[in-house]
Structures are given as structure tokens and as C-alpha cells.
Amino acid sequence: MTRALLLAVALSIALPAVAADKGDAEAGKLKVYTCAGCHGIPGWKNPYPNYHVPKIGGQNYDYLIAALTEYKKGERSHPTMRAQGESLSEQDMRDIATYLSSITP
Amino acid sequence: MKHLTTPIVLALLLVSGMASAKGDAEAGKTKAAPCAACHGPDGNAGIDPQYPRLAGQYRDYIVQALHEYKKGDRKNPIMAGFAATLSDADIDDLAVYYSTLPGGKLTDLHGHIEGEAK
Numbered sequence: 001m002t003r004a005l006l007l008a009v010a011l012s013i014a015l016p017a018v019a020a021d022k023g024d025a026e027a028g029k030l031k032v033y034t035c036a037g038c039h040g041i042p043g044w045k046n047p048y049p050n051y052h053v054p055k056i057g058g059q060n061y062d063y064l065i066a067a068l069t070e071y072k073k074g075e076r077s078h079p080t081m082r083a084q085g086e087s088l089s090e091q092d093m094r095d096i097a098t099y100l101s102s103i104t105p
Numbered sequence: 106m107k108h109l110t111t112p113i114v115l116a117l118l119l120v121s122g123m124a125s126a127k128g129d130a131e132a133g134k135t136k137a138a139p140c141a142a143c144h145g146p147d148g149n150a151g152i153d154p155q156y157p158r159l160a161g162q163y164r165d166y167i168v169q170a171l172h173e174y175k176k177g178d179r180k181n182p183i184m185a186g187f188a189a190t191l192s193d194a195d196i197d198d199l200a201v202y203y204s205t206l207p208g209g210k211l212t213d214l215h216g217h218i219e220g221e222a223k
Contacts, residue, residue: 029219040214052163057212060154067157070179077178101154105161105212 023091028099031092034084057103064097133202136195139187148206161209167200
């Protein structure tokens, strides 16, 4: 009984912590407005070097956080994305990644 | 005759160059065996969300990403190791394989932006 109670207490502490790690999809939906300029146009190409900007709707949450963080830190070189990354707080990234990863084709 | 052969040779070189630039999906499928451990057998990376989904991603973006890993412009210890072993042809083959893989879950943001005209 005590063990079950301890488990319940442990879970009630752990679960909100996991949930808080993710962002708010509704807030993210508003924050991705800027992204649409390039990522919202089917077939849109990066001018130089010339390649399609990636599809990011439906992408995995942790990968999106890693990519945005790398841009923010300057570890990925794309100039436009570095500027975007610099303007985002960690909460913005969580909200954006939560919304983007929830999109289905 | 010599005047005729030169354009033909040039045309053949051009066509073969174009073919290799687009890659070979079947060859890519074979070469993708090590990738599946993280990116999933279906390219949807359902195993661990730290790895990106690749199925249906734009071909030329995958090419760009792999070259960046190979050159060290993108720094990821796992991908650096794999990309170092890839030739340009391997990269083209892998990119065409993943970009044409059916059942992808990726999409652009068209229709997914608040306030956007549908």
C-alpha cells in the first residue's frame, strides 16, 4: 500500500514535469507565422545554395528543438535561420516545436 | 565525322551527369540500411524523436544536409561519422530514396498557419 502510494506521488511529480517540457501548441500556431514565409510555400527554394527549404510540418519535436537551438548558438550556418533562432526564447522554441510536430499531412 | 562525334559525346556526358545528379532510389534503398537504425525502416523516425523524419523530405535538402555533415558545416557526431563514408553518388542515391519513400509524415506549412487564407 505504501509502495503504491509512493508510486502515485512519484508519478504525480514526474508527469507534470514531462508535460511542462513541451510547449503550447496554440501559442506555437501563432508563432510559426514568420516561418510560413519560406516553409509555407510548397516548393519554395533557398536562393543560394539553391535547394528546397525543408518540410518541417510533422517533424519530430526533439529534432526541431535541436535544430533551432543550433541556429541560435550559431552552430548551423544558414543566415536567415540563424537570425530567426536568435530571436526565439526557449519557450518560443518549445511552443513552435510542439505545434509543428503535431501537424499531419 | 569528327565534327559529329563531339556534340554526341557532350550530349552523352550531359545526360549521364544529370542521371547521377538525381540518384538511384534502388541503390539508395540498399545504402540506407545503416540509416534505418535511427531514422526508422520507413524513414519516419518513430523510434526516438531526437532523430528527424526523412520520408518525403525534399531531395535537394537531404543532399544539402549530407554534404554539410560531410564538410563539418553541420556538427553532429553521429552524422559526421556516417557522412564521412559517403561519396557524392551515395548522397544522391540516399536522397532520392528518402524523398520518394511513401507514407511520409512531413508537410510544408501551407494551410497550417493561423489567419492564413485557405
